[in-house]
Amino acid sequence: MTETPIFPRVGIIGIGLIGSSLARAMQLGRLAGEITIFDASAEARAAAQELDLGQVHDRLGDAIADADLVIVAVPIGAYAALGPQLARGLKPGAILSDVGSVKQAVVRDLGPHVPEGVHFIPGHPIAGTEHSGPRAGFAELFKGRWAILTPVPGTDSAATERLKALWERMGSMVEIMEPSHHDQVLAITSHLPHLIAYTIVDTATQLETSTQSEVIKFSASGFRDFTRIAASDPTMWRDIFLNNREAVLEILGRFTEDLTALQRAIRWGEGDKLFETFTRTREVRRGIIDAKQA
Amino acid sequence: MTETPIFPRVGIIGIGLIGSSLARAMQLGRLAGEITIFDASAEARAAAQELDLGQVHDRLGDAIADADLVIVAVPIGAYAALGPQLARGLKPGAILSDVGSVKQAVVRDLGPHVPEGVHFIPGHPIAGTEHSGPRAGFAELFKGRWAILTPVPGTDSAATERLKALWERMGSMVEIMEPSHHDQVLAITSHLPHLIAYTIVDTATQLETSTQSEVIKFSASGFRDFTRIAASDPTMWRDIFLNNREAVLEILGRFTEDLTALQRAIRWGEGDKLFETFTRTREVRRGIIDAKQA
Ligand SMILES: NC(=O)c1ccc[n+]([C@@H]2O[C@H](COP(=O)([O-])OP(=O)(O)OC[C@H]3O[C@@H](n4cnc5c(N)ncnc54)[C@H](OP(=O)(O)O)[C@@H]3O)[C@@H](O)[C@H]2O)c1
Numbered sequence: 001m002t003e004t005p006i007f008p009r010v011g012i013i014g015i016g017l018i019g020s021s022l023a024r025a026m027q028l029g030r031l032a033g034e035i036t037i038f039d040a041s042a043e044a045r046a047a048a049q050e051l052d053l054g055q056v057h058d059r060l061g062d063a064i065a066d067a068d069l070v071i072v073a074v075p076i077g078a079y080a081a082l083g084p085q086l087a088r089g090l091k092p093g094a095i096l097s098d099v100g101s102v103k104q105a106v107v108r109d110l111g112p113h114v115p116e117g118v119h120f121i122p123g124h125p126i127a128g129t130e131h132s133g134p135r136a137g138f139a140e141l142f143k144g145r146w147a148i149l150t151p152v153p154g155t156d157s158a159a160t161e162r163l164k165a166l167w168e169r170m171g172s173m174v175e176i177m178e179p180s181h182h183d184q185v186l187a188i189t190s191h192l193p194h195l196i197a198y199t200i201v202d203t204a205t206q207l208e209t210s211t212q213s214e215v216i217k218f219s220a221s222g223f224r225d226f227t228r229i230a231a232s233d234p235t236m237w238r239d240i241f242l243n244n245r246e247a248v249l250e251i252l253g254r255f256t257e258d259l260t261a262l263q264r265a266i267r268w269g270e271g272d273k274l275f276e277t278f279t280r281t282r283e284v285r286r287g288i289i290d291a292k293q294a
Numbered sequence: 295m296t297e298t299p300i301f302p303r304v305g306i307i308g309i310g311l312i313g314s315s316l317a318r319a320m321q322l323g324r325l326a327g328e329i330t331i332f333d334a335s336a337e338a339r340a341a342a343q344e345l346d347l348g349q350v351h352d353r354l355g356d357a358i359a360d361a362d363l364v365i366v367a368v369p370i371g372a373y374a375a376l377g378p379q380l381a382r383g384l385k386p387g388a389i390l391s392d393v394g395s396v397k398q399a400v401v402r403d404l405g406p407h408v409p410e411g412v413h414f415i416p417g418h419p420i421a422g423t424e425h426s427g428p429r430a431g432f433a434e435l436f437k438g439r440w441a442i443l444t445p446v447p448g449t450d451s452a453a454t455e456r457l458k459a460l461w462e463r464m465g466s467m468v469e470i471m472e473p474s475h476h477d478q479v480l481a482i483t484s485h486l487p488h489l490i491a492y493t494i495v496d497t498a499t500q501l502e503t504s505t506q507s508e509v510i511k512f513s514a515s516g517f518r519d520f521t522r523i524a525a526s527d528p529t530m531w532r533d534i535f536l537n538n539r540e541a542v543l544e545i546l547g548r549f550t551e552d553l554t555a556l557q558r559a560i561r562w563g564e565g566d567k568l569f570e571t572f573t574r575t576r577e578v579r580r581g582i583i584d585a586k587q588a
């Protein structure tokens with residue numbers, strides 16, 4: 001019954017929602033011989049210890065020494081400072097990967113620090129919740145969800161295959177993609193939806209207090225779904241918008257044009273235009289149901 | 295065990311999602327002695343018959359004759375034409391109500407036709423799904439949800455109490471409100487969220503085909519929630535926007551301002567502003583969870 005783990009030793013940097021879910025999924029599937037953990041937060045480290053997610057270290061260097069795979073799972077804004085520390089500690093032949101929600105900025109911030117002989121394969125699981133921290137993680141988070149890998153040109157394909165196998169054993173489907181393409185696709189599927197949800201909930205918070213309490217009372221009529229999205233971690237999302245600026249601004253421009261057209265149709269009572277648009281959008285839902293991502 | 299029903303005879307006009315849910319909830323709670331049904335669609339009538347939702351009639355007049363309560367549950371755009379027909383058939387002392395998602399337009403379209411001696415108490419359950427038709431209904435739809443009643447000035451309070459009791463027995467909490475206030479509150483909690491969801495999904499449909507299939511694949515990252523909302527019935531939503539124009543345009547104006555401010559913060563890399571906004575919006579979610587509407 002004892003299968004060989006895919007990696008003898010995996011280091012996880014950042015043991016929040018995603019990092020702790022990785023630890024649990026690898027434990028459940030016996031995918032790592034050993035899991036070593038570092039987090040900048042003493043509280044997170046203590047929780048990781050208590051939850052028995054792996055061997056918790058107080059220094060990043062100790063968590064990555066001798067690791068065959070290191071996965072960075074911290075907010076994007078923290079990557080730049082990690083670069084030099086990772087450079088010092090990674091062993092030749094190791095794989096350096098991550099789970100960050102944008103990919104060009106990761107290549108920009110970590111790429112220059114990757115030592116000779118280390119395989120740099122950034123990644124991003126399309127899975128998450130609005131909760132944060134080590135207690136929010138669960139082993140099934142990645143099951144049935146996509147994981148995107150964006151290996152830099154010239155990456156050893158055997159290393160990519162090995163990382164792909166890890167994600168697949170955690171239940172994910174894996175797609176290989178260019179970092180720039182990743183950032184474009186995610187700008188529409190994730191970053192713009194979050195920006196809009198944050199905006200509409202913020203618009204509501206600026207209403208007079210009496211109306212605000214009614215907004216909460218009657219939120220079941222649509223608003224509620226936006227508040228869940230707009231409850232996502234502020235640090236994570238600030239970093240995403242600051243680090244995927246161009247793609248977000250580009251898709252936001254298109255969205256604003258389309259919204260202006262609908263606004264105009266409402267103002268001028270153009271029912272046919274509204275009906276046409278609302279019929280077209282229905283099809284997309286069917287596509288998602290057919291693709292089993294609903 | 296046989297309780298007296300609240301209304302001996304209830305007529306439902308329009309046996310779609312909401313109408314059929316009403317019929318089921320009233321059957322389950324034995325709240326109506328008899329349920330009579332009319333729908334303009336022969337298909338819906340046949341389904342209502344097959345599902346045994348009540349006594350199905352081919353003419354509106356037969357469904358409302360002798361009814362103690364008539365509930366209109368058709369798209370808002372169909373109300374104006376119903377007015378004269380209702381005027382002819384309603385018996386003195388009857389209550390005329392509805393479930394339409396806007397309320398000023400209902401008062402405008404039906405109000406002038408309400409015969410002397412009939413109590414006109416428009417209503418709106420804050421409950422629904424993205425599905426339509428008699429087969430989509432279920433008895434528990436209104437449970438734990440709010441129902442808003444907007445009686446016109448001078449309405450007999452005993453009639454309002456009786457209608458309130460009906461909604462409460464179907465599991466709802468009831469709130470009494472001015473039609474204009476209803477339309478304002480719903481513009482932010484429901485109409486704007488739907489407009490925005492329709493827009494973002496429409497923006498996605500206009501991307502090149504290859505990107506579109508990726509949008510569907512990776513929709514779990516936020517987009518998916520919008521597609522569910524944007525799969526709602528096009529007729530119903532066209533009618534809502536055409537009939538709550540002022541309130542929708544007003545709140546849309548505020549939303550656009552707020553979105554422009556965030557866009558600017560992204561463009562100029564103002565992380566603090568983003569962080570502040572994203573922190574503020576989190577509070578709203580807590581309010582909704584505390585109010586048990588999550
Ligand atoms: N949440 C999602 O839905 C989701 C989905 C896909 C991908 N991602 C990506 O996954 C990454 C982690 O997100 P998460 O949701 O797991 O975040 P999280 O729950 O907030 O956890 C991040 C952890 O990293 C720690 N940290 C911050 N800077 C660090 C550093 N320099 N060195 C070591 N640890 C550090 C944080 O400590 P402090 O709390 O003290 O800062 C925190 O404990 C982000 O890049 C995000 O874009 C998130």
Ligand SMILES: NC(=O)c1ccc[n+]([C@@H]2O[C@H](COP(=O)([O-])OP(=O)(O)OC[C@H]3O[C@@H](n4cnc5c(N)ncnc54)[C@H](OP(=O)(O)O)[C@@H]3O)[C@@H](O)[C@H]2O)c1
Nearest residue numbers: 308310311312334335338367368372394395422423426427
């Ligand atoms: N869906 C929701 O989430 C929700 C929530 C709260 C309130 N509401 C309100 O409830 C009302 C009904 O919505 P729904 O979702 O139940 O709609 P639905 O499932 O589409 O059902 C409406 C039914 O009314 C029929 N109809 C149309 N015009 C008619 C007429 N003049 N006389 C008789 N029947 C007619 C329709 O037939 P055809 O299909 O042939 O037109 C259809 O069978 C709307 O005013 C809506 O604003 C909806």
